[in-house]
Amino acid sequence: MTNYHLTHRDTLSDVAEALYRKWRPKTFDEVVGQEHVTTTLKNQVASGRIGHAYLFVGSRGCGKTTSARIFAKEVNIAGLEPDSPRAKQIAEAIAEGRALDVIEIDAASHTGVDDIREIRERVGFQPSELRYKVYIIDEAHMLSTAAFNALLKTLEEPPPHVIFILATTDPQKIPATVLSRCQRFNFRRVPIDKIVARLRQLCEAEGIEADDHALRLIARHAAGSLRDAVSLLDQLASSSTMRISAADVREALGATDAATVRALVDGLIARDTGAGFDAIQNALDQGADARQIARQMVERLRALLQVKVSRAPQQAPALTDSIDGWSEAERIELAAQAEKLSMAQLKHAVHAFSEAINEMRSATDAQLPLEMAYLDCVVEPEGMPAAVPPPTRVAQAGRAASQAPAGPGPAPATTQPAPAPAPPGGELTYEALKAQWQQFIREVNAVNKPAAALLRSCDLYAVAGGVVHLHAHHDIPLIRLQEPKNKTSVVATLNRMFNGQYDIRISLQQRQVDLDAEEDPVLKAAKRMGGMVRR
Ligand SMILES: Nc1ncnc2c1ncn2[C@@H]1O[C@H](COP(=O)(O)OP(=O)(O)O)[C@@H](O)[C@H]1O
């Protein structure tokens, strides 16, 4: 029950957007849960020690853009009486996006060097009406390399009247040269209690009636994003004429998450890496939240565990409490799935996804822990001593190869192992690494868990000229392992364990056909040097 009237052109999301815009804080004191940032910024304005480049880092919807605009306003009204007409006029102009000297650039749609060049050209001019010209570059990580370089020139010698505020969800994609010029502020996910309090305040002001439990569910689902919380509340308020209940919230949230969780469990049963990754990606593309999926996954796995335990009465009775809250159809489905998973597999999976939820608290990218938890469950066979190669791996590799779209030809015969003289690049041989492979993964695990999970999903393919070649069976592990933080852990562990200077290269399994056609120069060289090719 909002006080909006839907016209024929409005969609619910337009209305939702309107409400969160309307509730954009106008002062630092209204910004919820970011006191560590707002206090420092307030002090800087008060003391006149204002920097020229700021970086606001944090997940979406936690107040970065809002705080950037407030800062732009504060620096420009500093020294004025806050209630004076001039101060009010400036504040209004900035809040409404009319101030000529506060320039917002969405880097997601202006990634090019031309946009930044234009800034560079204009940066030299005095502000037209305010004291400071403030450039707010949203989604700054989307800028192209050329754009970053152009920006860097400006950041190196910023004119005294210019302030840059870069906002990003993904600081790792920002070059170190730019980072080092910025004062960095980390925005936190807004805690549940603060989200609930804000929603309650908003409900009262807007005349929306909602149960406490419903607000808590909304807050929990929003996973730290006040924008998402307010949007969801508004959608619910627009679509129901009565009091918003917990059941309304559940219903509004349910569909995508449930389908994804079902697909993930099926993927676990089939030990199908690709199916799970695709399910996650599809869900996220549709706007689902990785945290929510992980939580629902834990809930479902626990239910499966309970079904399993109740069928095996000799097991711990403590777990055999009811699985209330599941419909009859769901129970039948649960029973069918539980049948196909072992107790150890389920326990391992509950553990992996719970851990992912923990990791998501500190990670800016929630997708990665979710994917890694899934990977961990698919590739690590239950209860296996880690040193014994899992039997499922052979089947898995075979299946992946036969499914590879680019590889319709018959699987080529395995190259015979031949004695491998030490390649010139170092002492490491395929045999030596293979023998220590599990130990190697354990050591990587000690420094970087996601990297270890990724390694487990790959096959060691060849070692030649100091380069370890791995095969991935899906593009996600391929991409993730090549990310600097993962690759660095793997290479560093390799260098330490085998005492040399090695490198890794990862390719998709599909390319194997080309490799076997002996068109791959690396492989040809590897064979010439006596390297062994294995799969
Ligand atoms: N910390 C916060 N305190 C109060 N409201 C917030 C906060 N974070 C987000 N919001 C709400 O969400 C909307 C979007 O916030 P925004 O600052 O654009 O997020 P970000 O730039 O971090 O993605 C705001 O208009 C406001 O309604």
Ligand SMILES: [Mg+2]
């Ligand atoms: Mg923003």
